[in-house]
Structures are given as C-alpha cells and as structure tokens.
Amino acid sequence: MDTLTAARAQMGLSLGFHMVFAAFGIGLPLLMVIAEGLWLRTGRPHYLELARKWGKATGLLFAIGAVSGTALSFELGLLWPVFMKFAGAAVGPAFALEGFAFFIEAIFLGLYLYGWDRLSPRAHWLAGIPVAVSGMLSGAIVVAVNAWMQTPVGFERGPHGELVSVDPLAPFRTPSWVHLAVHSTLSCYTAVGFAVAGVYAAGLLRGRRDDYHRAGLTLAMLLGAAAALLMPLSGDLNGRVVAKHQPAKLAAMEALFETRAGAPLLIGGLPDPATGTVRFGLEIPYGLSLLAAHDPNAVIRGLNDFPSDERPDVVWVHLAFQVMVGAGFLLAALGLWFLWAWWRGRVVESRRLLQALLLGSPLGFVALEAGWVVTELGRQPWTVYGVMRTREAVTPAAEVTASLAVFTLLYLGLAAVLVVLLRRLATGGPSGAKGGSHAA
Amino acid sequence: MPLEEIVAGYGLLGVIAYAVLAGADFGGGIWDLFAGGPRRVQQRVAIAHAMGPVWEANHVWLIFVIVLLFTAFPPAFAALSIALFVPFHLVLIGITLRGAAFVFRGPEIRGPSASPWGTVFGVASVITPVLLGMSVGAVSAGSLRVNEGQVRIEGPPPWLAPVSVTMGALALATCAYLAAVYLTNETDGPLREDFRRRALLAGTVVVALAVLALPLIYWEAPDLWKGLMSVRVAPVLAAGAVVALVSGWALWRSRFRLARVATVGHVALLLLGWGLAQYPYLIYPDVTLHKAAANAATLRFVAVAVPVGLLVLLPSLWLLFRVFKGETART
Ligand code: HDD
Ligand code: HEM
Ligand code: HEM
Numbered sequence: 073m074d075t076l077t078a079a080r081a082q083m084g085l086s087l088g089f090h091m092v093f094a095a096f097g098i099g100l101p102l103l104m105v106i107a108e109g110l111w112l113r114t115g116r117p118h119y120l121e122l123a124r125k126w127g128k129a130t131g132l133l134f135a136i137g138a139v140s141g142t143a144l145s146f147e148l149g150l151l152w153p154v155f156m157k158f159a160g161a162a163v164g165p166a167f168a169l170e171g172f173a174f175f176i177e178a179i180f181l182g183l184y185l186y187g188w189d190r191l192s193p194r195a196h197w198l199a200g201i202p203v204a205v206s207g208m209l210s211g212a213i214v215v216a217v218n219a220w221m222q223t224p225v226g227f228e229r230g231p232h233g234e235l236v237s238v239d240p241l242a243p244f245r246t247p248s249w250v251h252l253a254v255h256s257t258l259s260c261y262t263a264v265g266f267a268v269a270g271v272y273a274a275g276l277l278r279g280r281r282d283d284y285h286r287a288g289l290t291l292a293m294l295l296g297a298a299a300a301l302l303m304p305l306s307g308d309l310n311g312r313v314v315a316k317h318q319p320a321k322l323a324a325m326e327a328l329f330e331t332r333a334g335a336p337l338l339i340g341g342l343p344d345p346a347t348g349t350v351r352f353g354l355e356i357p358y359g360l361s362l363l364a365a366h367d368p369n370a371v372i373r374g375l376n377d378f379p380s381d382e383r384p385d386v387v388w389v390h391l392a393f394q395v396m397v398g399a400g401f402l403l404a405a406l407g408l409w410f411l412w413a414w415w416r417g418r419v420v421e422s423r424r425l426l427q428a429l430l431l432g433s434p435l436g437f438v439a440l441e442a443g444w445v446v447t448e449l450g451r452q453p454w455t456v457y458g459v460m461r462t463r464e465a466v467t468p469a470a471e472v473t474a475s476l477a478v479f480t481l482l483y484l485g486l487a488a489v490l491v492v493l494l495r496r497l498a499t500g501g502p503s504g505a506k507g508g509s510h511a512a
Numbered sequence: 513m514p515l516e517e518i519v520a521g522y523g524l525l526g527v528i529a530y531a532v533l534a535g536a537d538f539g540g541g542i543w544d545l546f547a548g549g550p551r552r553v554q555q556r557v558a559i560a561h562a563m564g565p566v567w568e569a570n571h572v573w574l575i576f577v578i579v580l581l582f583t584a585f586p587p588a589f590a591a592l593s594i595a596l597f598v599p600f601h602l603v604l605i606g607i608t609l610r611g612a613a614f615v616f617r618g619p620e621i622r623g624p625s626a627s628p629w630g631t632v633f634g635v636a637s638v639i640t641p642v643l644l645g646m647s648v649g650a651v652s653a654g655s656l657r658v659n660e661g662q663v664r665i666e667g668p669p670p671w672l673a674p675v676s677v678t679m680g681a682l683a684l685a686t687c688a689y690l691a692a693v694y695l696t697n698e699t700d701g702p703l704r705e706d707f708r709r710r711a712l713l714a715g716t717v718v719v720a721l722a723v724l725a726l727p728l729i730y731w732e733a734p735d736l737w738k739g740l741m742s743v744r745v746a747p748v749l750a751a752g753a754v755v756a757l758v759s760g761w762a763l764w765r766s767r768f769r770l771a772r773v774a775t776v777g778h779v780a781l782l783l784l785g786w787g788l789a790q791y792p793y794l795i796y797p798d799v800t801l802h803k804a805a806a807n808a809a810t811l812r813f814v815a816v817a818v819p820v821g822l823l824v825l826l827p828s829l830w831l832l833f834r835v836f837k838g839e840t841a842r843t
Binding site: 131132139145153154160171179180202239 | 821
C-alpha cells in the first residue's frame with residue numbers, strides 16, 4: 073500500500089473509531105444528568121439506578137475516547153505534517169478552545185464518577201451538568217476545524233504559499249460551521265438515544281417490565297426521537313451549504329455526472345464513474361434542483377464539469393449519502409412511532425415497536441459514520457478545499473503501512489473487549505447495592 | 513517580551529504540569545507492576561484509588577502541550593512529527609493500552625497476583641514515560657536537522673541518542689519517585705512505610721541518573737551543557753538540587769507533606785532549567801522559537817486565551833483535588 077492510501081486509511085480508522093466514543097461522550101452524560109435530576113425531584117430509586125448505570129458506561133467509554141482523541145491530536149502531525157505546518161495556526165485556536173472544554177469535562181467527570189459518596193446529592197447532580205455541556209461544546213468546537221477544511225476563510229498567503237495573516241476565529245466564521253455543528257451534535261444525540269433504547273427494548277422483550285427498563289427506554293427514546301426528527305431539517309441546511317460551496321461534493325453525493333437544469337433527485341443506485349451512468353436508481357424529477365437551490369429549474373453542475381483530478385470518489389460518497397439519508401428517514405419514522413405509542417401510554421405493550429427499536433438501535437451510528445464518509449471523502453482530493461491537496465499534505469515517513477496495521481489491530485482488539493464489557497454492564501440490570509461508585 | 517516567548521512559557525508550564533501530575537499516574541502504574549510483599553493487594557488498591565478520579569484530567573495537559581505546539585509553532589510540530597514518527601506511535605500505543613487497561617481492569621482488585629489487564633496497565637506505564645522522555649531528549653540531541661522545511665536525520669535516530677536515552681530513564685525514575693511520594697501522603701501505617709521505602713529507592717535512582725547524565729551531556733550535547741551552566745540557568749538547577757535534597761531528607765524523617773511539596777518543586781525546577789537551557793531552540797540547532805513562530809494574530813490569541821481559560825480551569829482543578837486529595841478525603 074502506498075503512503076498516501078495508508079495514511080488516509082489510518083486517519084479514517086482513527087476518526088471513525090474516536091467518533092463512536094465522542095458521540096457517547098456527548099449523549100450519555102446528558103441522559104445521566106436527566107435521570108439523576110428526575111431522581112432528585114421524584115425520589116424514585118430506578119432513576120438513580122439509571123444514572124449510576126449510565127455514569128458507569130460513560131466512565132468506561134470516556135477513557136477510550138480520551139486516549140483515541142490523544143492519538144488523533146498526534147496523528148494530525150504524524151500523518152499530515154505538511155497540512156499542519158500550513159494550517160496549524162489557523163485551526164489551532166479552535167483546538168485550544170476545545171482543549172479547555174476537555175479539561176472541564178474530565179475534571180467534572182472525575183467528580184461525578186467518584187463523588188457519589190463524597191458530594192451531597194444536589195452537588196453531585198450539579199457536577200454532572202458541566203460534563204454534559206462541555207461534551208457537547210467540545211464536539212461543536214472541533215467540528216469548526218473540519219468546517220475550515222471544507223470551506224476555508226480568513227487567511228492571507230505569503231510568497232511561498234504560507235499563511236501570513238490569519239483570523240484566529242476563522243473556523244467559527246466559515247459558512248459551514250453552524251450547520252455542521254448543529255447536525256453533528258444532533259447526530260450524536262440520535263445515535264446514542266437509539267443505541268441506549270435498544271438495550272432497554274431488549275430487556276423489555278425478555279419480560280423485564282419494571283420501572284427501570286420502562287424509564288430507561290423512555291428517556292433514551294425521547295432524546296433520540298426529538299433529535300432524529302430534526303435531522304432531515306438540519307441536513308437540508310447542510311446540503312444547501314454543500315451545493316453553494318462544494319459543488320463537486322454535491323455532484324458526487326447525488327451521482328450527477330452531467331450538468332443540467334431541472335436536475336432530478338436520485339434515490340439509491342450504483343454509479344459507474346467509467347461510463348458516467350447510474351444503474352438501479354430511482355429518479356424524482358426536479359428533486360435535486362428543488363432541494364439544492366429551491367428552484368425546480370436551477371442548473372446543477374455535474375461531475376464531468378470538473379477536471380478529472382478534482383472529482384471525489386463518486387461510488388463511496390453517493391452510497392454513503394444514501395445510507396445516511398435512508399437511515400435518517402427510518403430513524404425519524406421510528407421516532408414518530410415511539411412518540412405516538414408513548415402519547416397513548418402503550419409503549420411496553422407493543423412488541424412490534426420494541427422489536428423495531430431493537431432492530432433500529434444501531435442505525436444512528438450507521439448514519440453518523442456514513443455521514444462523515446460523505447463529508448470527508450466528498451472533500452477529496454482536497455485536504456483544505458481548493459487550497460491544499462491531500463497528496464501534498466501527507467507525511468514523507470516510510471512506516472505508515474506498518475503503523476496502519478498496528479493501529480487496526482489495536483482498535484479491533486479494544487472494540488472486541490469493549491463489546492464484551494458493555495454487554496456485561498447492559499445485562500447486569502440495576503446495580504442494586506449502594507456501594508458501586510466506581511468507573512467501570 | 514515577544515509573544516512567542518510568552519506562548520513558549522505557557523508550553524513549558526504545561527510540560528511541568530503534565531510531568532508532576534500525569535507523571536505520578538505513570539508512576540502509579542509502575543508501582544502496580546512492581547507491587548510486592550505482604551501488602552501487594554493493598555498497594556494496588558491504594559494506587560487505583562489515588563489515580564481513579566484524576567488521571568483523565570491530568571492527561572489533558574499533554575493535549576494542551578501538543579495543541580499549543582502546533583498552534584504557535586507549526587513547523588516545529590511538523591518536523592517532530594516526521595522525525596519522531598516511530599517513537600510517537602509507540603507512545604500512542606502505550607497511552608492507549610494504559611488508559612484502556614486501567615478502566616478494563618475496573619476498580620476491584622482481587623487476589624494477590626496481577627490480573628491480565630493489570631499487567632498490561634503496568635507494562636504500558638513503564639514503557640510510555642521512557643518513550644516520552646526519549647522524545648523530549650531528541651530536541652536537544654542535535655541530530656534532528658531541519659533545512660528549508662526538509663527534515664533530515666544525521667546519524668542514529670535522535671530519540672536513540674545517548675542524551676535521549678538518559679532522558680527516558682530519568683523520566684521513568686522521576687515518575688516512580690513522584691508517585692511513591694504522593695502515595696505516602698494518601699496512605700497510613702505499614703502501607704505508607706511501603707511507599708516510603710519505594711520513594712527512597714526511586715529518589716536514589718533519580719539522583720544517580722542525574723549524576724550520570726552530567727558527563728554525558730558535557731560530551732554529547734555541549735551546547736545544552738553550556739546552556740545548563742549559564743548564569744541564567746545554573747541558579748535554577750542549583751535550587752532544584754537543594755529542593756531535591758530537602759525532599760529526600762523529609763522522606764527520611766517521614767515528613768510526608770514537606771516531601772510532597774519539595775518533590776514537586778524539584779521536578780518543576782529541573783524542567784524549568786532544561787527549558788531555559790534549551791532557549792532559544794525548539795529543536796537544536798535549526799529550529800528556534802522565533803523562526804518557527806506562527807503569525808502574530810494567532811500568537812496574540814493564544815497569549816490571551818490561555819490565561820482566560822485558566823480562570824475557569826484552575827478553580828475546577830482545585831475543586832477536584834480538594835474533594836479527592838484534601839485532608840478529609842483520606843480513607
Ligand atoms: C445520526 C446520524 C445522521 C442522520 C440521521 C443524518 N445525518 Fe447527515 N450527517 C451526519 C449524521 C447524520 C454526520 C454527523 O455524519 C455528518 C458528517 C459531518 C457532519 O457535521 O454531520 C453528516 C453530514 C451531512 C451532509 C454533508 C455536509 C457536508 O459535507 O458539509 C449532508 C448534506 C447531510 N448530512 C444531510 C442529511 C440529510 C438530508 C439527512 C436526512 C435524513 C441526514 N443528513 C441525516
Ligand atoms: C481531528 C479531529 C479530532 C481530534 C484531534 C480530537 C481530539 C480529542 C482529544 C485529544 C480528546 C481527549 C480529551 C480528554 O482527554 O478529555 C477527545 C475527546 C473527545 N472528542 Fe475528539 N477529537 C477529534 C474529533 C472529534 C469529533 C469530530 C468530535 C465530535 C463531534 C469529537 C468529540 C469529542 C468528545 C465529546 C470528547 C470527550 C471524550 C469522550 O467523551 O469520549 N472529537 N478528542
Ligand atoms: C472535526 C473533526 C475532523 C477533523 C478536523 C478531520 C480532519 C481530517 C484530516 C486532517 C484528514 C486528512 C486529510 C485528508 O484526507 O484530506 C481527514 C481525513 C479523513 N477523515 Fe476527517 N476529520 C474530522 C472528522 C472526521 C470524522 C468524525 C470521521 C469519521 C467518521 C472522519 C473521517 C475521515 C476519513 C475517512 C478520512 C480519509 C479521507 C480520505 O483521505 O479519503 N473525519 N480528516
């Protein structure tokens with residue numbers, strides 16, 4: 073494998089891995105704080121059990137998030153030294169702000185996880201709030217870096233192409249940041265809400281119809297459903313930013329080869345870049361022009377309009393986009409179904425719904441990973457869109473294939489152990505005893 | 513003072529904070545691996561208890577340093593990333609395995625023999641600080657050359673240079689020393705005596721390595737030697753040596769709180785001395801603070817943002833340590 077391919081694979085692996093824990097680090101603390109708050113208000117013990125259980129899972133997942141995030145901070149330089157040399161001063165301030173959010177998150181998580189016996193119940197609950205807030209903020213802030221890579225602004229270049237003057241807050245002034253941050257944050261709540269709900273749906277299906285399982289399912293699904301219903305709206309805003317600023321990415325997402333007015337929206341389909349055709353797709357006339365420009369006759373640029381070395385990989389980007397949007401509508405539908413049943417007080421009675429929630433529980437994470445594939449592969453061949461190519465950014469180091477192999481094994485191993493440990497945690501039921509105040 | 517020097521100062525403070533805080537967490541892992549005697553289970557429990565609530569917060573200082581480096585001195589970060597590709601990857605593997613093994617093992621320590629995750633945790637805690645120390649040493653070794661942005665290695669890899677290897681060994685011993693001294697403050701009775709003896713042992717090794725390092729630096733890194741002996745730096749190192757003696761004496765006399773303060777002071781002063789001796793080089797001899805500095809707007813942002821962030825951070829850290837390390841917190 074050549075260095076560039078290996079470096080891209082290692083970056084994608086590391087980010088895809090980290091993202092799972094980042095999402096949990098954003099979603100689980102919120103659930104845990106809500107559950108503990110309900111316990112403080114109602115005094116009903118199953119809320120406390122939920123808070124403790126979710127706290128334990130957060131402790132386990134946060135540690136892996138922290139170490140994989142550390143790996144990422146180094147990998148930015150290890151794999152893309154030329155990019156970081158060029159862009160460090162532009163994206164660094166955002167990372168620095170994120171760093172403070174990490175500090176707050178780690179400090180208060182320590183207080184929360186180990187403070188059950190040392191803080192008053194109210195102080196303990198209050199210690200959870202900064203964890204949830206700074207988790208959300210760190211995600212939104214780091215996405216600004218990505219937004220800058222997608223739609224770079226706020227810098228001037230010197231005679232050798234280096235950055236001579238930079239707006240340190242440029243990542244937050246990019247046209248894409250707000251939309252990416254909202255979409256990405258919502259996606260974390262969606263993914264975690266549905267994933268957690270699946271655990272309790274499984275328990276309920278096995279006949280554990282106690283308050284603990286009911287409340288666990290309801291809280292997780294209220295979060296997941298609310299976020300999932302907002303996803304299509306938020307995603308539409310993202311799509312319009314892409315249409316305006318990254319037309320080649322839009323063409324790849326939609327597998328649109330020829331520039332045309334009144335472009336149709338393609339659903340499904342397997343694009344063939346060699347012939348410039350799509351097989352098995354379903355076309356909705358004028359759909360794409362309507363969605364991207366709010367005008368049925370708007371002209372949308374096709375891939376053939378771009379030089380062949382400025383086109384992203386249409387197969388990956390299109391298929392990943394279909395997966396995300398498909399999963400997104402399924403999740404929204406599941407969310408509606410749940411809300412309807414919840415409104416009528418018949419969640420637990422409907423085996424169909426519980427089975428659907430169990431089957432659908434990984435879909436949020438599927439959509440989340442697929443969406444990042446769209447965003448990151450759709451940006452290719454650029455690392456900084458229109459400014460620096462990925463192949464210019466890569467390291468000259470010779471050992472990338474080896475490091476990729478080692479990291480793949482490492483992450484696969486960690487993932488396998490985590491699945492076992494989380495299963496044990498999930499099937500353990502409420503912890504019952506008072507003492508268990510530790511992380512894992 | 514030029515902006516880049518202010519920001520470099522923050523970076524050095526971050527290195528010191530990482531060393532005295534996270535260093536002790538590595539040291540905890542070292543003593544977990546070498547737990548022994550009739551109280552080995554209690555030793556491991558005390559270590560896990562001391563690390564649990566704080567290690568993740570302590571770890572963030574490393575990220576702080578890295579982010580500061582690539583924000584304020586991007587070419588230096590790029591050059592180090594290229595030249596230290598292998599040791600940095602090994603560090604990452606070590607950090608990942610150590611953190612994962614610590615939480616995978618869980619808080620309950622059963623039975624006198626180490627669990628498999630316990631062993632992974634211990635071994636990774638030994639290897640990682642050595643590699644980190646070696647990587648730090650590489651910036652002083654002089655064999656990492658940077659010319660017009662091209663990175664070239666002269667002779668053996670800079671992280672394997674004698675100076676770097678000594679730094680690695682010193683880092684390991686220092687971590688062990690810090691942890692043992694802190695643990696004497698968090699334990700009682702015979703367990704405390706166990707850690708006192710370990711602290712004395714580690715402290716002796718630190719002193720021996722430091723003495724060994726001096727001629728090595730003199731022969732192998734004459735410019736670093738000149739820096740260390742300059743009027744700017746020598747007093748700092750002298751103060752560090754005095755404080756080191758105080759910490760040894762305090763341990764000997766079982767004055768544990770004094771020992772803790774003096775040990776922190778000792779490590780901080782040595783690192784401060786090293787940082788000052790290194791000035792103005794980030795990577796000796798080609799990359800200086802001034803040449804590698806980012807544009808003024810970014811530096812100004814960092815110069816202001818860090819103190820403002822510390823206004824929130826320091827009270828939070830104080831709360832964390834008060835709850836878990838304060839007088840009333842001992843169990
Ligand atoms: C639970 C996960 C999830 C769900 C249900 C959706 N998305 Fe999404 N989407 C993501 C998770 C995600 C993401 C977190 O993976 C991305 C990658 C970057 C980002 O900020 O969000 C993303 C990116 C992303 C982009 C690319 C933005 C860019 O490259 O600049 C578009 C156009 C959409 N989404 C559109 C949609 C639409 C129309 C959806 C309708 C149902 C949808 N998403 C559901
Ligand atoms: C190149 C990109 C990224 C880098 C360099 C990075 C870096 C890091 C680092 C260093 C940590 C550890 C902090 C600690 O010890 O507490 C971390 C954790 C975290 N990161 Fe990332 N990250 C990246 C991408 C992302 C993305 C895309 C998101 C979210 C949308 C995200 C969200 C989080 C969150 C919430 C945490 C907290 C830890 C957890 O809950 O797992 N990160 N990241
Ligand atoms: C905010 C956070 C993120 C930042 C700053 C970021 C940054 C980067 C950088 C610097 C590269 C290498 C350069 C390049 O290939 O153009 C890259 C590539 C990549 N990233 Fe991201 N990324 C982020 C989030 C994510 C997430 C969450 C995922 C995945 C789930 C992801 C998936 C990928 C993939 C697959 C690649 C390789 C793309 C390719 O080269 O074809 N990224 N990213």
